[in-house]
Amino acid sequence: MNLPRTLELAPLGGDLDRVERALEESVRHRDRFLGEVASHLVGAGGKRLRPALTLCAAYASRDGSHPVPADVVTGAVAVELVHLGSLYHDDVIDEAETRRGVPSVNARWSNIVAILAGDFLLARASELAASLGADVAALLASTIGELCRGQVLELQHLFDVERSEESYFAAIEGKTASLMATACRIGGMVSGADDDALDSLGEFGRHLGLCFQIVDDVLDLTATEEALGKPSGQDLLEGVYTLPVIVGLRSSPTLRDHLGRPIPPNRLDEIRRLATSDGAIEAAYDTARSHAKAADEALASSPGLDPEVCTALRRLVDGLVGRSS
């Protein structure tokens, strides 16, 4: 699923191309090796959902006018660099071999290089944010802190069959929703949106992020490897018990018997089937839909935002719930 395409906003394609070029430029470095490593994942593509959110938030704050000023593109790049930098570190943490169809940085070079290059991408993001003013720099920095907190929370509950929904939501608020909220907010900040509009955009991004992550977690259980582009069931193998599994654990003693410890890979499919029965998937989708609705409502509450752009953003959220990969 190419997410920004579902936005159906005419100017988005052109502005996303500008983001792409600015992204490539931002990771160029006089040190050839560092430049090569830093640009590795940029070159591998990706949905660019976060930059698309920054651009759309800017359109919404500017009566739909486009192309956006260069500062908006810079904000979109800063947000994507934070995402990419965190992926470099995630892949070290998960010992991932591939990412977006190419070898991960840790696999191609080493963990050491991936840690340093991830730090470099986060630093470049902070530098770009600072060029947009102290408020944007402060917001992006605190968001990086939230990302860390979300991931630490997830780590603390690996293989925890007692994991609560609260713990799950606190983790995904940090690791996913915070940066989506910031992506939207920065688009508004750089466009001079007022505080009400910024709050609406931030809440929209936050609920969109929660919805996105819940669907992601469901798909990890239900989608085929072909659709996902990576093996499914990874969360179960890593001991990350996501919303559908938490729901399933409440009603299925059999599932509980199988979890709480590493799964033998040859039993993964059986356990995956157990985790997807008894309405757990539908319950997770209900929750995802409630966040999609909250995202809709966040936009509806701000008169300062362009209605046409808001309609397109609502369609994006609906598309997220229905996506299959």
Place this chain on the structure above:
Amino acid sequence: MNLPRTLELAPLGGDLDRVERALEESVRHRDRFLGEVASHLVGAGGKRLRPALTLCAAYASRDGSHPVPADVVTGAVAVELVHLGSLYHDDVIDEAETRRGVPSVNARWSNIVAILAGDFLLARASELAASLGADVAALLASTIGELCRGQVLELQHLFDVERSEESYFAAIEGKTASLMATACRIGGMVSGADDDALDSLGEFGRHLGLCFQIVDDVLDLTATEEALGKPSGQDLLEGVYTLPVIVGLRSSPTLRDHLGRPIPPNRLDEIRRLATSDGAIEAAYDTARSHAKAADEALASSPGLDPEVCTALRRLVDGLVGRSS
């Protein structure tokens, strides 16, 4: 060696206590575990050389007046947090077991936790820097990028018997001198120093950093484990060929025969002795002294800086060259 004590500046003790309290405060977190991990190295103490530089740069920019305003303390904390965050990642990279007499974060918890907590400290540093304005935020962010570049450069030349002095200096410029320069510059920026004074402070910090690192690298070869507080010869074991070794390699074919590959630990002392003969140590000290002199001269060139503070800073640099641990 407790470096700031050699500064003999009356107000420094009180202001460093404020930095210490603000450091502890800065890593407190509503998530108890993240707070505990983030404060682990803060609690283990350290020389606090970088915060001392920020404070002194502020004294020098404010006619010696003290105590410094709260913003200077914030700047000092931001700089130290960058240093600490990079140590968390260094210890993962070096697989270090201890740091400052306590277990390293990676050893006590895990590499994963150390990576995330290091990210968190860097993010907190960026957030504090943003509270001091976009210029400080931009400078700190670009300095974090320089740290990464310096470390990547070092990695690229592990076990490289052809490593040049240029490569060595480019690496230590990035990994040590850049943050010392920034520590000084921020002290001046927050105190309203003019551009000339800022350049002088930055050059002072840069040369001090180069001098500090060269002496550090010499001591790794010459000092006892007791004086260092950690096993000596670590650089040789890790394949990091520092200035004295680069000098020694030029004149000693025997040394060259032993290097270029991992050293069996039982031959370390013999190779360490080889690397410290033939005047290589004295040559490295000569270079360190030339940077001490350049640091002196940088301060002398700025009429806007308080002469008494500058004298104390010069004594600090002289103390660095003569230190034995």
